[in-house]
Each structure stands twice: as C-alpha cells, then as structure tokens.
Amino acid sequence: MYRAPSKDVRRRTPAKSAESQPAVRRGEPTxxxxxxxxxxxxxxxxxxxxxxxxxxxxxxxxxxxxxxxxxxxxxxxxxxxxxxxxxxxxxxxxxxxxxxxxxxxxxxxxxxxxxxxxxxxxxxxxxxxxxxxxxxTPEEEAHLSVMGCSSLLDVRGVTPAARAALVMDVGGGSTELSWVELPNEPAAPSASHADAQALAQANALRTGRPLPKPKYWISMPIGVVNLAERFPEPTNGDTDAWFEAMVGEVNSHVRAFSAPETLRPHFDCGEAYIVGTSGAITSLAGMHLGLERYDRSRVDGLWMTRGHVQVVTRRLLELGYGGRELEPCIGKDRADLVLAGAAILEAVQRAWPCHRLRVADRGxxxxxxxxxxxxxxxxxxxxxxxxxxxxxxxx
The missing domain is CATH 3.30.420.40 (ATPase, nucleotide binding domain)
Incomplete structure (x- = not known):
C-alpha cells in the first residue's frame, strides 16, 4: 500500500548527460x-x-x-x-x-x-x-482543464489571429465548456501546422506568462458514458437519426447558457477556435491522420477543420460498432463511446460555429x-x- 511521504522528503534523480537534462545547480533537490x-x-x-x-x-x-x-x-x-x-x-x-x-x-x-x-x-x-x-467541484475542474491547455491558448503561435477560444473538456459523466478571452497580440509569422504543434508541445507546462482563466464556464451533466447509455446505438435502424438525437440533447444544454454571448462576435468573424480535450476527440484526430497506432506526438496540438471532423464522423457512422472496434485509434474500449463524443463536439460546433478545432491530449x-x-x-x-x-x- 502506498503511504504518503513526509513533507520534508526530497529526491535526487540519478545524474544524466548534459544532452538529456538541463544542468542542475549544486545542492538543488529534484x-x-x-x-x-x-x-x-x-x-x-x-x-x-x-x-x-x-x-x-x-x-x-x-x-x-x-x-x-x-x-x-x-x-x-x-x-x-x-x-x-x-x-x-x-x-x-x-x-x-x-x-x-x-x-x-x-x-x-x-x-x-x-x-x-x-x-x-x-x-x-x-x-x-x-x-x-x-x-x-465542476468549477475547479473547468479551471484546471483550461490551465492544463494553456500552451494551446498562446495566440502568438496562431494564424489567423484569434481573440477567443472555447475549451471543451468532454468527460465520461460531464462536459465542461470554458470561454476564454485571448490577449490582443499580433500573430506569429505564418508557420506550418507541424511547427505550431511542436511549439505548443515544447511549451506544454510553461508558466512564464499569466495562465489563462475562463471568462465564462458551464458544466453540463452529459458525458460520453451517460450519453451513450441514454441513447443506445440501434442495431437495425437509422443511425443518422440516432446521432442527431444525441446532438439535439447536448445542443439544448449549450444554447441555454447565454452568458458568453459577449464573445460571439469573435466566433462570427473567424477570430476564435475550439480546444477539445477528450479521448473521443483525440480518437477522431487519430482517424483523421490515418494512424496505424495512436501517437500522442502527432495528435496533441493538431489543428483540424470542422469539415475534417464531419468526414471522420460520417466514416464512424458507416463503419458500425464492429468496424469501429477494428480501428487502431478506437478499439473495443471506445467503440461504443466515440460517437457520443463526436455528437457532443458537433453540438458545440453548431452552437458556437468556428472553422478551427485544436486537439488537446492534455488537460x-x-x-x-x-x-x-x-x-x-x-x-x-x-x-x-x-x-x-x-x-x-x-x-
């Protein structure tokens, strides 16, 4: 059984080469x-x-x-x-x-x-x-998720410029939505998605700048587990109607929260993007990339368009449960949940339309x-x- 150590305990890591680890000041504990x-x-x-x-x-x-x-x-x-x-x-x-x-x-x-x-x-x-x-609490969960995604909210690496972001943390039993107003800073020179992704990963836990805080947030009692249980997938029926029923259920919750409307102009003019953190969203990204094995380094920080998401969602619906089980980025553990996650994302994108989605394998x-x-x-x-x-x- 694990026992918590005393507060005075410190641990020194074994010495490593200069190439693998920054120099450690003499006497400073790890x-x-x-x-x-x-x-x-x-x-x-x-x-x-x-x-x-x-x-x-x-x-x-x-x-x-x-x-x-x-x-x-x-x-x-x-x-x-x-x-x-x-x-x-x-x-x-x-x-x-x-x-x-x-x-x-x-x-x-x-x-x-x-x-x-x-x-x-x-x-x-x-x-x-x-x-x-x-x-x-749901509030602390929302704030911590935004904090964990802070490097993906650094507008210096985002082109075109962004003034707002919507961080969505899709869990099993709830979904936290956090609207963040971004600083009005000039965008960085144009860079490839791969370069921007690498920069975000390198700065994954950097706190040299003030960490972002949600301006508005909501916690919906809907996640991939309880949504899938409430809307079981039909074995012989209209899967499009089933998917739309899930989207409609989530959409009603999102639209009922009107406080963030002050940020809508940024979404209307293309100055906003969604940051999606969830196993379902990273699975969508893995399928979009055609990965034969899930690779966090290629997924975390990835930019996708709404069109990309819709193409992958359509493919998931056509595959059916058995086909989804065979997908390397989904497998048996998520085969019955990934479309519930896609429905939550689709509902949010309809309520807060924007072209850009940034995938977060962090939070x-x-x-x-x-x-x-x-x-x-x-x-x-x-x-x-x-x-x-x-x-x-x-x-």
Missing part, C-alpha cells in the same frame, strides 16, 4: 510531482520531475475503468466498476511510490460527485491504496501539476523567497 485524475470513464496519472524551474514528464498512465457505468440508472457506483477503478488506482499508487513522488494531487470528478456512495468509495480507495482522493492532469507549482510559488513569496518560473521539458 522534486517529483504526481497528478492523478479519476474520471467517470478514465483513470489517468502523470508524474513529473521539477528541477531548476523546469518540469520533465517522467511517466504517464491511463486506463479506461468506466467507473460511472450504470450510474445514470442506479444513482450508485456499481461494484464491478469500483473494482476496475481500484485495480487501476493500485497501479497508480505503485508508480507514485516507485518514483518517490513527494507532492501529489489526486482528484475525482463527476461520477464520485453525483453517486450516492461516492464518498464511501473515496474512503475505500484510501484504505486499500493509501491514495487520498479529493472530489473537486486536467497538466492543470493539477501547474496548480501545485503555483501554490508552491505563493508560499515562497509569502516567505520572501525568490520566485522561480517553471518552463517545460517533456520526456
């Missing part, structure tokens, strides 16, 4: 951070080292656990679902202990928020794994890591110590 996100569908872990004001991602883990399976109908987490989640959490605890993480944020989201036995499950997790999960975990550093810097400033601004170096 801190290991861990961010864990237990969602309705996935259990995700990211472990990073922090030295000389730089993050380096040393390990990442993700497993589909479907914790919210059946929750829509029963109101409780099911025993089999909890067992799957616990199995994944035990792996996470072992990885955290092996890496010697001394600063940890472990959170649970929608499934544990709404389940009648959600708090009981959190207590069971601590008993059986030693991990202390905190159930965060809450990265936001958790950055939030820990911000908290650490605030404590240092209160003590009168120097402020260090972390940059990012990805393994």
């Amino acid at each position: 801190l290991i951070y861990a961010a864990l996100d237990l969602g309705t569908n996935n259990c995700r872990l990211m472990i990073a080292s922090f030295t000389n004001s730089q993050f380096r991602i040393v390990e990442a883990f993700s497993r589909i656990v479907r914790l919210g399976e059946g929750l829509t109908h029963s109101g409780c987490l099911q025993e089999r679902a909890m067992d799957r989640a616990l199995k994944a959490l035990k792996i996470c605890a072992e990885k955290i202990e092996k890496r010697g993480a001394v600063r940890i944020r472990a959170v649970a989201t929608q499934a544990c928020r709404i389940a009648r036995n959600g708090k009981d499950f959190i207590a069971r997790v601590e008993r059986e794994t030693g991990l202390k999960l905190t159930i965060i 809450l975990r990265e936001g958790l890591l950055l939030s820990m550093i911000k908290k650490k810097n605030r404590r240092r400033r209160k003590r009168g110590g120097p402020r260090r601004v972390p940059a990012a170096v990805e393994a």
Whole structure:
C-alpha cells in the first residue's frame, strides 16, 4: 500500500548527460510531482520531475475503468466498476511510490460527485491504496482543464489571429465548456501546422506568462458514458437519426447558457477556435491522420477543420460498432463511446460555429501539476523567497 511521504522528503534523480537534462545547480533537490485524475470513464496519472524551474514528464498512465457505468440508472457506483477503478488506482499508487513522488494531487470528478456512495468509495480507495482522493467541484475542474491547455491558448503561435477560444473538456459523466478571452497580440509569422504543434508541445507546462482563466464556464451533466447509455446505438435502424438525437440533447444544454454571448462576435468573424480535450476527440484526430497506432506526438496540438471532423464522423457512422472496434485509434474500449463524443463536439460546433478545432491530449492532469507549482510559488513569496518560473521539458 502506498503511504504518503513526509513533507520534508526530497529526491535526487540519478545524474544524466548534459544532452538529456538541463544542468542542475549544486545542492538543488529534484522534486517529483504526481497528478492523478479519476474520471467517470478514465483513470489517468502523470508524474513529473521539477528541477531548476523546469518540469520533465517522467511517466504517464491511463486506463479506461468506466467507473460511472450504470450510474445514470442506479444513482450508485456499481461494484464491478469500483473494482476496475481500484485495480487501476493500485497501479497508480505503485508508480507514485516507485518514483518517490513527494507532492501529489489526486482528484475525482463527476461520477464520485453525483453517486450516492461516492464518498464511501473515496474512503475505500484510501484504505486499500493509501491514495487520498479529493472530489473537486465542476468549477475547479473547468479551471484546471483550461490551465492544463494553456500552451494551446498562446495566440502568438496562431494564424489567423484569434481573440477567443472555447475549451471543451468532454468527460465520461460531464462536459465542461470554458470561454476564454485571448490577449490582443499580433500573430506569429505564418508557420506550418507541424511547427505550431511542436511549439505548443515544447511549451506544454510553461508558466512564464499569466495562465489563462475562463471568462465564462458551464458544466453540463452529459458525458460520453451517460450519453451513450441514454441513447443506445440501434442495431437495425437509422443511425443518422440516432446521432442527431444525441446532438439535439447536448445542443439544448449549450444554447441555454447565454452568458458568453459577449464573445460571439469573435466566433462570427473567424477570430476564435475550439480546444477539445477528450479521448473521443483525440480518437477522431487519430482517424483523421490515418494512424496505424495512436501517437500522442502527432495528435496533441493538431489543428483540424470542422469539415475534417464531419468526414471522420460520417466514416464512424458507416463503419458500425464492429468496424469501429477494428480501428487502431478506437478499439473495443471506445467503440461504443466515440460517437457520443463526436455528437457532443458537433453540438458545440453548431452552437458556437468556428472553422478551427485544436486537439488537446492534455488537460486536467497538466492543470493539477501547474496548480501545485503555483501554490508552491505563493508560499515562497509569502516567505520572501525568490520566485522561480517553471518552463517545460517533456520526456
């Protein structure tokens, strides 16, 4: 069982060559951070080292656990679902202990928020794994997702210029939409999508500039798991009508939220884009690229058009469940969920039309890591110590 280390523990990483790691100041410790996100569908872990004001991602883990399976109908987490989640959490605890993480944020989201036995499950997790999960609010979830996608909201690398962005975090049990007003800065010289993507990845956890904050946000109680359960795919029927029914359900929730209307002019004139963070959206991107095996380095930060999304969605509908299982970027775990994710994206694109979509294989975990550093810097400033601004170096 994992046991949290004392606050005074520090860990030094083994020496590496100058080519593989920035020079470390003599006597400066290497801190290991861990961010864990237990969602309705996935259990995700990211472990990073922090030295000389730089993050380096040393390990990442993700497993589909479907914790919210059946929750829509029963109101409780099911025993089999909890067992799957616990199995994944035990792996996470072992990885955290092996890496010697001394600063940890472990959170649970929608499934544990709404389940009648959600708090009981959190207590069971601590008993059986030693991990202390905190159930965060939808507002904090939205803010952390935006923080984690901050490098994709840097308009210096975006052409044509953008003045607003809509960050959509599609989960298993909820979808957070966050409207961000972007600074009025000149766009960078024209660059290829690949160059812009590489720049965003290199700056994935950079906090040298103020991190973006949502101007407006909403959390909808609709995610890929509960939407797919409410709208089971017809085996012999009109799949177009089925897909449209899902889109209509989501669209009604999006349009009911009128606060962001002040930003609509930016969408109307092409000065806005959507940042989509979700397994379903990254799967769409993988299919669009024709990947034979999912490759995060090619997907994260990728620009797609609405037309690209619609072509992939049409292909998914034509493939059917069996065909989707054979797709390398979907497989059995997402075959019954990916079209629910596509429906959520389509509903948002109809309500807030814009030509550009930026795919994010990042979000809450990265936001958790950055939030820990911000908290650490605030404590240092209160003590009168120097402020260090972390940059990012990805393994």
